Amino acid sequence: MGINVALDGPSGAGKSTIAKAVAKKLEYVYVDTGAMYRSIAYYVISKGADLSDPEQIKPLLGEISIKLCYTEAGQRVMLNDEDVSDKIRTPEISMGASKVSAIPEVREFLLELQKNIAKENNIIMDGRDIGTVVLPNADVKIFLTAAPEARAERRFKELQEKGDKSTYDEVLQDIIQRDYNDTHREIAPLKKADDAVEVDSTELTLEESVEAIYKVITDKTKKKSVR
Structure with missing residues (x-):
């Protein structure tokens, strides 16, 4: 069995970007669980189903195949053999992912994978409940967070670069709403694992955040190897 690193935290904390960079540095596989939930939301929306109605979503799960492919350009997300890596990175899909992730059958569908x-x-696996539910015995658990305003500013800049017309206030409200949804859902809510190391990236640059996460992992794995 390989070394497992669980990286949890709220939406917009930079988990995916930082996890990718650290995984590359350590030569680990990066697993973007958020992309899996986004892919399901994308498929549900494409079928015209109601994201708030589990009874409309559950029958669609049997039609879905999700694969993470690793290329020279990085990880690509394949939904039924279609590359949806860019299509799933919109505010609408983000909010949709938050809704479908609250459905037990959706979580069970992805858990085995x-x-x-x-x-x-x-691996470095990022998400909302990796350290608490998916990989409760992970070698290293990290909870990456940042102030909502800082997360919204980063997401807003990212969306602007993609030509998205969302305003900063809209992005901030989406962040706040998603935080509420993720922490209040009945199934596997977002929370810091008791044995997780918390890293607050509010005042950190991307490079500093990468170094902070890298240091936590290397320190923890060195201690384990010494025992």
Whole structure:
């Protein structure tokens, strides 16, 4: 079994960007669980189903195949053999992912896939409940957070670069709403694992955040190897 790193935290904390960079530095596999939930939301929306109605969503799960492919350009997300990596990075899909992730059957559908990837590789897996539910025995658990305003500013700049017309206030409200949804859902709510190391990136640059996460992982894995 490989070394498993669980990286949890709220929307917009920079988990994906930082996890990718650290995984590359450590030569680990990066597993973006958020992309999996986004892919399901994208498919549900494309079928015209109601994101708030589990009874409309559950029958669609049997039609879905999600694969994470690793290329020279980085990780690509394949939904039924279609590359949806860019299509799933919109505010609408982000909010949709928050809704479908509250459905038990959706979480069960993805849980086995996530656990199998972790068994076979040295991985960094990011999400909302990795350290608490998906990989409760992970070698390293980290909770990455930042103030809502800082997260909104980063997401707003990212969307602007993609030509998205969302305003900063709209992005901030989406962040606040998603925080509420993720922490108040009945199934596997967002929370810091008791044995997780918290890293606050509010005042950190991307490079500083990467170094902070890298240091936590290397320090923890060195201590384990010494025992």
